[in-house]
Structure formats: structure tokens, C-alpha cells
């Protein structure tokens with residue numbers, strides 16, 4: 001084993017830290033990664049906002065109900081942002097991995113994996129926001145069909161949430177029911 | 185801290201790989217949301233065609249879900265049926 | 273206690289490579305969702321052409337699926353038929 | 361010569377985590393800009409409805425800001441009220 | 449017990465390179481899905497032109513597939529015909 | 537000759553964190569450009585409403601700028617008023 | 625048993641560089657798919673102009689392919705005609 | 713023979729931070745290009761309003777440039793007036 | 801047995817830098833594909849203006865190619881005329 | 889035999905930083921391509937305004953190029969006039 005095996009050297013360097021320090025350092029990065037999901041709701045709700053403004057200009061009579069639908073749809077589109085915030089706060093203030101028995105390298109990687117998984121939330125955020133915007137647009141144009149429009153919007157938004165939920169489940173498994181540490 | 189073993193390294197990388205695989209979920213989320221929006225627009229325009237519109241929207245959304253499911257399956261394999269540690 | 277071997281390093285990298293490959297799934301998810309939306313819009317406007325619309329949507333979506341499948345195949349190869357460890 | 365402590369490692373990672381959290385700001389920037397564009401288009405069409413249009417645009421933009429704020433909060437916590445070093 | 453060799457490092461990097469190359473698949477997935485949506489819209493509007501529309505959609509989609517195939521080929525070369533280990 | 541200390545590691549990570557935080561600027565750039573385009577379109581169509589259109593565009597763009605400013609502030613804090621080195 | 629040499633490091637990095645270069649393929653995939661969709665729409669609307677539409681679509685798509693080819697060329701150079709190992 | 717010092721590590725990280733900061737430039741590039749397209753469309757439709765259209769386009773584009781400039785400034789600070797090495 | 805030298809590290813990083821630079825190619829690919837689609841749409845609608853449309857499309861696409869070329873040039877410099885190893 | 893020095897580390901990081909900076913080129917590529925498409929559409933519709941349309945398109949595209957140029961300049965500084973190695 002020569003001095004040129006920088007990979008082994010790197011892992012030996014990592015092993016000089018207390019296990020807790022390694023996990024906590026990974027947690028700082030993971031919390032940052034999880035927040036990236038916020039791109040989604042930002043884009044989606046902004047689309048809804050634009051459609052709301054458009055509806056107010058096209059049909060002032062239905063502007064109020066259009067604004068209501070904009071807010072309802074945008075609220076659904078917030079889901080991934082909230083889920084990511086909650087996961088990041090759990091990581092920072094109630095991280096179960098710091099008290100989990102197991103190899104520090106696996107626990108450290110697990111929290112980063114959880115942070116990466118939450119990034120999936122970009123998708124539902126954008127998609128549901130788009131649906132919110134189209135719902136707003138149509139309610140502004142044809143307020144008499146509001147219930148049907150909103151129902152279809154919610155149904156479609158629910159379908160668009162699933163991959164965000166999958167990601168949340170994987171993140172929670174990695175943090176609270178980690179199957180990898182037991183395999184060692 | 186105890187030294188890092190090869191098996192631990194594989195399991196650590198599997199945790200990161202599982203997280204990366206979930207990022208695929210961005211796609212269905214955007215796409216199905218687009219379908220939801222067009223569906224909502226459609227039923228507002230042609231309320232009499234609501235059944236057909238929603239059925240087509242859901243059929244298309246089911247198709248759009250698959251790559252998100254693929255990502256989930258790879259993540260679940262990495263976490264619960266990891267074939268890599270057996271190769272060591 | 274066994275240290276990190278070359279084989280372990282390759283298997284760890286394979287786990288990450290498999291996760292990365294799944295990211296391709298973003299594309300079909302967005303694209304097929306767009307098709308779903310246009311399909312739903314179409315059947316609302318021309319209910320009499322529903323068969324043609326849905327068939328074209330599904331045909332186009334099948335074409336859009338391929339690169340997601342490529343990513344899945346590479347991931348499965350890395351996990352279940354890893355050719356790299358044999359090269360060591 | 362003092363070696364790198366666990367505390368230093370956590371603080372270094374916190375700097376990177378804070379930077380990553382800010383990337384969330386891409387979303388509100390795009391979305392609110394879209395709203396700005398549609399608002400400007402709207403007031404050009406019906407100048408008499410300017411009040412309602414701008415109010416709706418700002419209300420929607422406020423909703424779109426939240427996840428950018430979440431990212432900022434997490435970054436500020438990591439920099440100024442780091443709970444992780446206390447757990448060491 | 450065999451330590452990490454240069455060959456092992458190259459093979460590990462090849463696994464990650466193969467995963468990265470597959471990410472190209474996002475593009476054809478989005479693009480072909482767009483084509484699918486426009487195709488579905490088109491056959492709904494001009495059912496009599498269905499043959500021409502679908503043929504143009506598939507021709508355009510074939511062109512859009514190429515960079516996804518390039519990514520797949522590079523990944524397969526890295527996995528099954530790795531020229532880098534021979535250069536060592 | 538001074539070796540790498542914990543302080544140096546934190547400062548190095550801060551340089552990377554500052555760079556990452558600036559990526560947020562993608563968002564306002566896209567969004568405000570969209571607003572610019574819709575504003576230009578609007579004044580072309582209703583030149584008499586130019587004042588209202590430009591004012592709404594700028595108001596909306598100001599709102600869209602905030603997350604880019606947040607990123608800049610976090611970067612400046614990491615570079616010029618780094619609170620992390622004080623925690624060491 | 626041969627240890628990790630500088631040459632091995634360069635070759636390992638080349639594998640990752642080749643993978644990264646392929647990511648450029650996202651662009652032509654999306655762009656050409658857009659062209660395919662507009663082409664399909666066009667031939668549905670103006671079947672008599674099919675020749676002109678398809679020719680323009682293919683000409684434009686050829687232009688859009690170039691940066692994907694650049695990425696492929698850089699990847700092939702890194703894999704099959706690596707100039708970096710000669711500089712060592 | 714001089715080993716890697718803390719200063720060298722900070723300067724190396726600064727090079728990467730500078731590169732990351734430039735990525736912000738994606739945003740203004742897309743946004744201003746959109747404005748350019750809408751401006752070109754506008755002057756084609758209302759040539760008599762060309763002055764107003766181009767002026768609004770440029771005003772909006774100037775606003776959209778700022779976050780790209782922020783990224784450039786942070787990169788220039790990291791390269792030419794690096795405050796981090798002074799903190800060591 | 802030759803260990804990893806500074807030169808080898810620079811050359812390895814150059815391979816990765818070259819790969820990263822190619823990612824710029826996403827932009828021209830999308831943009832020129834959009835132009836291709838609009839060009840195809842245009843010649844379908846106004847076949848008599850085909851010359852003007854295609855010429856404008858190609859002129860605009862040439863402008864959109866530049867940043868892809870910049871990326872290619874930086875990659876070629878890193879691979880074939882690397883100025884960094886001379887600075888060592 | 890010379891080991892890895894601080895200077896080598898900075899130069900290696902500069903190669904990666906240069907590659908990252910080029911990624912900014914995605915933006916102008918997409919944006920100018922959009923402008924190209926709208927320009928082509930415009931000259932098809934109003935051939936008599938071709939001069940104005942193309943001039944506005946090119947003016948707007950010039951504005952959209954700047955952040956791509958910024959990225960190129962930072963990359964060239966890192967490669968040919970690296971100020972960081974002088975700070976060591």
C-alpha cells in the first residue's frame with residue numbers, strides 16, 4: 001500500500017473524526033440540498049400568480065373567484081416546499097441518525113441521500129402550480145363551471161404529487177428506518 | 185472512530201445512489217401537472233366532455249409516471265435488496 | 273475487519289452510477305405529461321376523434337419512453353450484471 | 361500544529377449547505393418574473409383594472425416567495441444559529 | 449486482501465461516467481413528448497392528415513433520439529469495451 | 537510552513553458556498569427577462585398605456601429580484617463577515 | 625499489484641469527463657423534439673407544403689445537433705485518443 | 713518541496729467558487745433572449761412603435777442583467793480581491 | 801512505481817473541466833431547435849417567404865451557436881494546448 | 889519526482905472552475921435561439937419589416953450574449969492569467 005492510494009488516505013482521514021462530527025457535517029449539506037426543492041413551488045406559484053393577474057384583466061367580474069382558485073391551487077403547490085422545510089428542520093434539530101448505532105460513513109451518506117431525494121419536490125411544485133394557473137385562467141373565463149374545473153385541478157394535482165411522496169418516503173426510510181446499517 | 189470497510193463504503197454509496205434515483209421524480213411532477221392544467225382548462229371549455237377529458241388526462245398521467253416508478257424501484261433495491269454487497 | 277478493496281470501490285461507484293442513470297427519467301416524465309395534456313385538450317375539442325388522438329398520444333409517448341428505459345437498463349446492469357468487477 | 365477538529369468539519373460543511381439552500385431562489389425568480397410579465401400585459405389591456413391586476417400579481421408573488429424564504433432561513437440558521445455544533 | 453489499484457480506480461470512475469452519460473436522455477424524453485403532444489393535437493384537428501402528421505412526428509422524433517443514443521453508446525463503451533484500462 | 541487548519545477548511549468551503557449561492561441568480565434573470573419581453577410586447581400594442589405597463593413590469597421585476605439578492609447577501613456574509621470561523 | 629499512478633488518475637478523470645460531456649445531448653433532444661412537434665403540426669395544417677416544412681425542420685434540426693456532436697467528439701477523444709496521458 | 717498549505721486550499725476552492733458563480737449567467741441569457749424575441753415580434757407587428765418597444769426591451773433587459781453581474785462580481789472578488797486568505 | 805504528481809492532478813482536473821465545458825451545448829441545442837420549429841411553421845404558412853424565413857432562422861441560429869463554440873474551445877484548450885501545466 | 893504542491897492544487901481547481909464557468913453559455917444559447925425563432929416567424933409574417941425585425945433580434949441577442957462572455961472571460965483568466973497562483 002503506497003502513499004499514492006489517495007482514496008484509502010481520504011477514508012483514513014475521514015476516520016480521524018468522531019463519528020458524530022462526520023454525520024453532523026453531512027447533515028449541514030443535506031439540509032441545504034433538501035431546500036433546493038423550493039425551486040418548484042416558486043416557479044409554479046409564480047405561474048399561477050401570472051394567470052391570476054391575467055384573469056383580473058380579462059374578466060373583472062370573476063376576478064375574485066379566480067383569485068380564490070389561484071390561492072387554493074398555489075396552496076397545494078406549496079406541499080413539496082413545506083415537506084422539504086420540515087425534513088431540513090428535522091435534520092438540523094431532531095436528526096435521528098446522530099443517535100443511531102452503525103458505521104458513521106453509512107449514516108453520513110444516508111442523510112445526504114435523504115437530502116438529494118427531497119429535490120424531487122421540484123417537479124410537483126412546478127406541475128401543480130401550472131395546474132393552479134390553468135384552473136385560475138378557466139375560472140376567470142367561465143366562473144359558472146368553477147366546481148368542475150377545481151375538481152379536475154385537484155385531481156390532477158394529486159396525481160402530480162406522487163413522485164414527491166415517493167421521495168419523502170425514501171428520505172424518511174433513510175433517516176428513521178435505515179436498512180443499510182443493519183447489513184454491515 | 186473505527187476504520188471504514190469496503191462493505192460500509194458500498195452501503196454508504198447505495199444511500200446516495202438511492203437519493204439520486206429519486207430526482208427522476210421531477211419529471212412526472214412537472215408533466216402530470218401540465219396535464220392537470222390542460223384537463224382543468226378542458227372541462228371548463230367543454231363541460232359535456234368531462235368524462236373523456238379526465239380519462240385521457242389520467243391515462244396520459246399514468247404513462248408519465250413510469251420513469252418516476254423506475255427511480256423508486258432502483259432506490260428500493262439499493263436499500264432493501266442490495267445486490268452489490270453480495271458481490272464483494 | 274477488512275479494508276477498502278478495489279472491488280469495493282467499483283461496487284460503491286456502481287451504486288452511485290445507477291442512481292445517476294435514473295435521472296434521465298426526468299425527460300419522459302415531462303414530455304409524456306405534455307402529451308397527456310395535449311391529448312386531454314384534444315379529446316375535449318374533438319370527442320369524435322378520441323380514438324385517433326389517444327392512439328397518437330400513446331405512440332408518441334412510447335417513443336419518448338426509450339431514453340428512460342436506457343437509463344433503467346444501465347442501472348440494472350450496474351446492479352445485477354456488473355461487467356466492471358470482472359475486468360479487475 | 362492543530363489538526364482539523366470535528367467542529368471545523370461541521371462548520372465547513374455548513375458553509376456549503378448554506379450555499380446550496382440559496383439555489384431554491386431560482387424558482388421564485390422565474391415564477392414572479394412570469395407574474396410580472398402577465399401583470400404588465402394585463403394593465404396594458406385594461407388599464408382601468410390596474411388596481412386588481414397589480415394586487416393579484418403581488419398576492420400571487422408573495423405566495424411564490426415562500427420557498428425562497430425557507431432556503432434563506434435554513435442558510436441563516438446554518439450560519440448564525442448552527443444547531444449542529446452543539447450536538448457534537 | 450488486494451488494495452485499490454489504478455485499474456480499480458478507472459473502473460470505478462467508468463461506472464460513474466456511464467451514469468452521467470445517461471442523463472442526456474432527459475432531452476429526447478422532453479422533446480419527443482412535445483412532438484407526441486403536437487401530433488395528438490394535430491390528428492384531432494385534421495384526422496384526414498393523420499398519416500402525414502404521424503410520419504412527420506416519428507421522423508422528427510428519430511432525429512431527436514440521436515443524442516440519447518450517443519449517451520447510451522458512451523455508457524456501453526465504458527461498461528463493456530472500456531478502452532481506458534488498456535491505456536494503463 | 538503552515539499545514540491545513542480547521543480555519544482554512546472553513547474558509548475554503550465558504551468560497552464554494554459563496555459560488556453556489558450565486559446560482560440563485562438564474563431565476564430572476566429568466567423571470568425578469570420574461571417580464572421585459574411581455575412589457576415590450578405590451579407597449580407595442582398599447583403605446584398609450586406605456587407608463588402603466590412599464591411601471592407594472594418594474595414593480596414585478598423588483599419582486600422577482602429578491603431571491604437573487606438573498607443569494608448575494610449570503611455570499612457576501614460568507615466572504616466578508618464569515619460567522620463560522622468565529623464559532624471555531 | 626500496481627498502485628494508483630498519475631496515469632491512472634488521468635484516465636479515471638477522463639471516464640468522468642466523457643460522461644459529463646454527453647450531458648450536452650439534453651439540448652438537441654429538447655430542441656429537435658420541439659421542431660418535430662411544430663413540423664407535425666405544420667404538415668397537418670398545410671399538407672401541400674409538407675416538403676418545405678419537413679426540409680426546413682430537418683435543416684434546423686441539423687444545426688441544432690452540432691453541440692451534441694461536439695460533446696460526443698470530446699468524449700471520444702477522452703476515451704480513444706486521450707491527449708492528456710501523453711503530456712505526463 | 714512545499715506541501716499543500718491552508719492558503720493553497722482556500723485559493724483552489726476560490727477557483728471553483730468563481731466558476732460556480734458564473735452559472736448564474738444562464739438566467740439573464742435566457743430571459744434577455746426571450747425579450748429579444750418578443751421585441752423582434754413587436755417591431756414586425758407595430759413598426760411605428762419601434763422606439764418604444766426597443767426602449768422597453770432594453771430597460772427590462774438591463775434589469776434582468778443584474779444577477780449575472782452579481783455572479784461576475786463575486787467571481788472577480790474571489791480571483792482578484794480574495795478576502796478569505798486574509799482571514800487565515 | 802511512479803506516484804501521483806502535481807502535473808497528473810492538473811491533467812486529471814483538465815479532463816473533468818473539458819467535460820463540464822461541453823454542458824454549455826445544452827443551450828444552443830434547445831434554442832436552435834426552437835428556431836427550427838418556428839422556421840418549419842413559418843414556411844408552412846408563408847411558403848412564398850421561405851427564403852427570408854430560412855435565412856433569418858440560420859442567422860439567428862449562428863448567433864445562438866457561439867456559447868457552445870466557447871465551451872468547445874475551452875475544452876480543446878484544456879485537452880490540446882493546456883496552459884496550466886506550463887505554470888507549474 | 890515532484891509531489892503535489894499547493895500550486896498544482898490551485899491549477900487543477902482552475903481547470904474545473906474554467907469548465908464550470910462555461911456552463912453559463914446554456915443561457916444565451918436558449919435565449920438567442922428563441923429570438924431566432926421569433927425573428928424567423930416575424931419575417932415570414934411581415935416581410936416588409938424584415939430589416940427592423942432582424943435588427944431588433946440582433947440587438948437583443950447581443951444583450952443576451954453578455955453573461956456567456958463573462959463566463960468565457962473568467963475561464964480565460966483562470967487558464968491564461970491566473971491571479972490565484974500569485975497569491976500563494
Ligand code: NA
Pocket residue numbers: 159160161162163212213216249
Ligand atoms: Na405522479
Ligand code: NA
Pocket residue numbers: 247248249250251300301304337
Ligand atoms: Na413514462
Ligand code: NA
Pocket residue numbers: 335336337338339476477480513516
Ligand atoms: Na425516446
Ligand code: NA
Pocket residue numbers: 041042045078081423424425426427
Ligand atoms: Na411558495
Ligand code: NA
Pocket residue numbers: 511512513514515652653656689
Ligand atoms: Na438528435
Ligand code: NA
Pocket residue numbers: 388389392425428599600601602603
Ligand atoms: Na422574489
Ligand code: NA
Pocket residue numbers: 687688689690691828829832865868
Ligand atoms: Na448547434
Ligand code: NA
Pocket residue numbers: 564565568601775776777778779
Ligand atoms: Na435582475
Ligand code: NA
Pocket residue numbers: 863864865866867916917920953956
Ligand atoms: Na451566442
Ligand code: NA
Pocket residue numbers: 740741744777780951952953954955
Ligand atoms: Na446579458
